[in-house]
Amino acid sequence: MDPLTTALTRIDALHSEDPTKVSNTDIPYELHYAEKMTSYLYKHTPDPSPTLQLAIRAQHLKRWEVPRSTYPDGKVGYYSWRTAVARRQAEIAVQVCLESGIGAAEAERVGRLIRKEGLKGGEDAEAQILEDVACLVFLDDQFEKFKENYERKKVVEILRKTWGKMSERGRGLALELQMGEEAHELVKEALMG
DSSP, rough: OOOHHHHHHHHHHHHHOOBBTTTSSBHHHHHHHHHHHHHHHHHHOSSSOOOHHHHHTTTTTTGGGGGGGGSSSHHHHHHHHHHHHHHHHHHHHHHHHHTTTTTTHHHHHHHHHHHTTTTGGGOHHHHHHHHHHHHHHHIEEEEEEEGGGGGHHHHHHHHHHHHHHSHHHHHHHHHHHHHHHHHHHHHHHHHHO
């Protein structure tokens, strides 16, 4: 196998260790998430670079090992957790890439993408693609369950923040998503406000 295929296969093997399963299946949730990320990557960007393919696939690498509950409640705790898991996921992904024969510069680039370096200010177009894809997966795969855990006002606020993170290309793809009636109404409310 070539280094890219080897790295992707090793990343999926790590995802397969996730003890959380997709409802009513034996599919490890993080493998499901990684497959969704890859699917949306190709809808967004039909010919992505190998480093972007790897970063997309490793976005939540072994995330289940550091549960959100291990950090304090609230916004500060959430951002601390998110930063820590991104760093950790990047470190693991870089190591997998190196062990798979990916060059050091490319492996480090994968790590920077996972940490979303260069996202703010639009310095890195691939970091923006990764952000778009993560937002699309959230809206398509996680939003229905997510919205049940928060008050309507909070859900609308989070949708506005999600929309603000996305590029025009990402927003266009988001508008094409099939959603339930309530989810569609929440998105509409978020975009009108």
